[in-house]
Amino acid sequence: MITATTIDELAQRLAAIVPTGMKEAREDLGKNFHAILQTGLGKLDLVTREEFDVQRCVLLRTREKIEQLERQLAALEASISAQPRH
Incomplete structure (x- = not known):
């Protein structure tokens, strides 16, 4: 089951694979990943x-x-x- 916690964990994993030279952007990317995942999964007929x-x-x-x-x-x-x- 996909929960808010699952989305958070997935967004954090995606942000963690961002190259180390982009550490400043990691947090922003994590938030963006979270928003994109939540929107995308919300559109699915689950x-x-x-x-x-x-x-x-x-x-x-x-x-x-x-x-x-x-x-x-x-x-x-x-x-x-x-x-x-x-």
């Missing part, structure tokens, strides 16, 4: 972990229901084919 987990549970329940219905259908088809035809 879901929270909670939303993802909720949808995962819905999908699992739906899959279980489909499997149950498939078993019921197979049983009905078997019972129909087992009945004598007149």
